[in-house]
Amino acid sequence: MATLTPTGSQVHDLLAQRRLPWWNTAAVAAISVAIAGLFALTTPISGTAGTAVTALLTFMVVQTAVSTAVEGRRYAVDRLATTLLVGALVAALIPLVSILLTVLLRGLHALDPSFLTSTMRNVSPRKPGGGIVHALIGTIEQVAIAAAIGIPLGILAAIYLVEFGNRSRLARTVSFFVDVMTGIPSIVAGLFVYTALVLTVGLERSGFVGGVALSILMIPVVVRSTEEMLRLVPRDLREASYALSVPKYLTVLRVVLPAASTGIITGSMLAVARVTGETAPLLLTTFLTQSINANPFSGPQASLPTFVWDQIGSGTTASVDRAWAGALTLIVLVMILNIGARGIARLSRVK
Amino acid sequence: MAKRIDVLHLNVYYGAFLAVEGVNLAIEPKAVTAFIGPSGCGKSTVLRTLNRMHEVTPGARIEGKVLLDSQDIYAPEVDPVNVRSTIGMVFQKPNPFPTMSIYGNVVAGIRLKRRTRKSELDDVVEASLRGANLWEEVKDRLDRPGSVLSGGQQQRLCIARAIAIEPQVLLMDEPCSALDPISTLAIEELIYELKQQYTIVIVTHNMQQAARVSDTTAFFNIAGTGKPGRLIEMDETKTIFSQPAEKATEDYISGRFG
Numbered sequence: 001m002a003t004l005t006p007t008g009s010q011v012h013d014l015l016a017q018r019r020l021p022w023w024n025t026a027a028v029a030a031i032s033v034a035i036a037g038l039f040a041l042t043t044p045i046s047g048t049a050g051t052a053v054t055a056l057l058t059f060m061v062v063q064t065a066v067s068t069a070v071e072g073r074r075y076a077v078d079r080l081a082t083t084l085l086v087g088a089l090v091a092a093l094i095p096l097v098s099i100l101l102t103v104l105l106r107g108l109h110a111l112d113p114s115f116l117t118s119t120m121r122n123v124s125p126r127k128p129g130g131g132i133v134h135a136l137i138g139t140i141e142q143v144a145i146a147a148a149i150g151i152p153l154g155i156l157a158a159i160y161l162v163e164f165g166n167r168s169r170l171a172r173t174v175s176f177f178v179d180v181m182t183g184i185p186s187i188v189a190g191l192f193v194y195t196a197l198v199l200t201v202g203l204e205r206s207g208f209v210g211g212v213a214l215s216i217l218m219i220p221v222v223v224r225s226t227e228e229m230l231r232l233v234p235r236d237l238r239e240a241s242y243a244l245s246v247p248k249y250l251t252v253l254r255v256v257l258p259a260a261s262t263g264i265i266t267g268s269m270l271a272v273a274r275v276t277g278e279t280a281p282l283l284l285t286t287f288l289t290q291s292i293n294a295n296p297f298s299g300p301q302a303s304l305p306t307f308v309w310d311q312i313g314s315g316t317t318a319s320v321d322r323a324w325a326g327a328l329t330l331i332v333l334v335m336i337l338n339i340g341a342r343g344i345a346r347l348s349r350v351k
Numbered sequence: 352m353a354k355r356i357d358v359l360h361l362n363v364y365y366g367a368f369l370a371v372e373g374v375n376l377a378i379e380p381k382a383v384t385a386f387i388g389p390s391g392c393g394k395s396t397v398l399r400t401l402n403r404m405h406e407v408t409p410g411a412r413i414e415g416k417v418l419l420d421s422q423d424i425y426a427p428e429v430d431p432v433n434v435r436s437t438i439g440m441v442f443q444k445p446n447p448f449p450t451m452s453i454y455g456n457v458v459a460g461i462r463l464k465r466r467t468r469k470s471e472l473d474d475v476v477e478a479s480l481r482g483a484n485l486w487e488e489v490k491d492r493l494d495r496p497g498s499v500l501s502g503g504q505q506q507r508l509c510i511a512r513a514i515a516i517e518p519q520v521l522l523m524d525e526p527c528s529a530l531d532p533i534s535t536l537a538i539e540e541l542i543y544e545l546k547q548q549y550t551i552v553i554v555t556h557n558m559q560q561a562a563r564v565s566d567t568t569a570f571f572n573i574a575g576t577g578k579p580g581r582l583i584e585m586d587e588t589k590t591i592f593s594q595p596a597e598k599a600t601e602d603y604i605s606g607r608f609g
């Protein structure tokens with residue numbers, strides 16, 4: 001080894017690179033914050049957001065200058081790009097974290113065991129107490145109905161598009177309308193189902209009608225995610241199956257779908273999670289109620305999002321507290337669904 | 352049992368592009384026929400028309416006839432699924448089903464199509480894996496996924512899977528091109544054994560391999576990019592490698608190509 005090591009000066013000339021010391025970033029950050037503070041005191045640019053922006057800009061300028069002088073252009077650009085990326089990440093996380101924190105802090109206030117087990121029946125909006133069990137039951141039933149309709153339809157449509165459509169006119173039309181459906185506002189889906197099932201067919205407003213409205217919002221999400229997963233299955237596998245003289249429908253059922261199942265399950269569960277928080281279509285289709293209605297096929301049914309909407313609408317301290325607690329329950333429910341999706345996906349992959 | 356294949360005036364198109372033109376050839380039963388030729392000359396294309404696998408490619412179509420023991424496999428009443436149960440295929444890249452175990456891979460062609468008793472399947476698995484020279488290496492871990500095997504083992508698994516459905520003809524598209532010399536040797540020996548029962552067609556870029564394993568060799572060539580590939584000559588392997596009729600064949604075999 002020793003014979004291979006060149007002399008120190010050679011290393012310096014050929015390969016070594018002068019780098020800034022590790023504490024440089026912290027130092028530059030401190031300087032930037034100080035300068036931004038000075039700015040805040042002496043100029044109209046003040047307030048938290050303004051100061052943060054000034055600090056960030058100062059940081060980028062100072063760091064780029066120092067780095068260019070010491071390390072050269074490539075490292076300076078690298079540091080600048082890193083700063084921008086981390087900055088974007090933090091900017092994207094701020095609203096998310098702040099929402100979660102707010103809901104957590106305000107929601108925990110009214111959340112106690114009785115909140116999860118009682119209804120709002122005979123509870124005055126002004127008084128604390130009451131609970132969400134009726135809404136929880138409603139949401140679970142409505143989402144289950146939506147999933148029972150939306151997931152099979154979506155998966156079947158995607159199978160048609162990828163495996164059998166071959167860019168035929170019908171396939172292109174279906175694909176176009178799936179795109180259109182992705183874009184419809186949720187209240188329009190609610191209005192459509194209300195018009196179709198309640199006004200035209202004559203069903204009464206119920207959890208089922210709400211579930212249908214939610215399923216309309218789910219379908220495009222399921223179709224698109226399933227389509228993507230099916231297209232990811234390599235041609236090799238299909239060919240291997242055909243070469244074993246397996247007919248096409250069995251190839252799709254036994255080879256392609258299992259290979260894509262992880263992604264399809266995840267996509268479907270994300271679609272479920274997405275519609276769990278929908279409010280507008282449910283207001284039109286399930287209406288509101290303060291007590292348990294476990295039958296989704298008859299009469300108004302509560303749900304978590306409409307519960308939150310209703311409680312906020314009452315506007316008293318007690319009802320707003322309940323709204324926050326309801327929102328927290330909703331977020332936890334969606335999280336459980338997401339984690340469940342990952343768990344199922346992992347289980348099916350191990351096999 | 353093993354069947355012969357006759358190809359008559361075969362043209363193959365990908366959309367409007369004529370990839371292969373005017374191929375006539377006869378593939379003898381219980382023998383190994385090798386397809387050689389430069390890249391892009393249409394060896395895989397011709398091979399895939401022999402069991403209608405090209406139909407999986409959108410826009411691919413053929414003109415001409417392919418006869419399996421004098422029955423036209425492109426006749427309107429013929430079901431491609433039946434063709435492929437008679438003429439099996441092994442691909443260049445080993446492609447075991449990732450969601451299935453070794454056992455499941457071997458019986459895939461059977462179990463995907465009909466319910467079969469477990470004991471019957473067990474017999475098929477052992478016979479096919481023995482047939483593919485893989486039994487000893489995997490018999491203790493049949494329930495592991497096929498992807499845990501080495502590349503050479505995976506390729507032999509694919510061969511086992513192909514022979515499990517008892518085809519009469521086996522098509523192999525460069526089955527050894529991703530394998531080391533030892534696995535290659537194993538597969539060549541296997542081909543030699545399989546020849547006792549099956550008609551085998553193998554595409555290879557390896558001249559020595561063609562010379563070693565095949566009885567008949569077909570040389571394909573292409574006049575230039577965008578031109579269709581053609582069958583230049585086909586003869587006993589001995590003859591092709593010692594005194595080919597065509598100058599192009601001699602040039603290709605001796606490496607004086609182009």
Ligand SMILES: Nc1ncnc2c1ncn2[C@@H]1O[C@H](COP(=O)(O)OP(=O)(O)OP(=O)(O)O)[C@@H](O)[C@H]1O
Pocket residue numbers: 365368370388389390391392393394395396397408580
């Ligand atoms: N799916 C396809 N779509 C369009 N053209 C194709 C397709 N597959 C092959 N071709 C064309 O057909 C011609 C023959 O291709 P083929 O794959 O049969 O060659 P090959 O002799 O097997 O070559 P190689 O030795 O490189 O595998 C080539 O010009 C190729 O570009």
Ligand SMILES: [Mg+2]
Pocket residue numbers: 394395396524
């Ligand atoms: Mg090829």
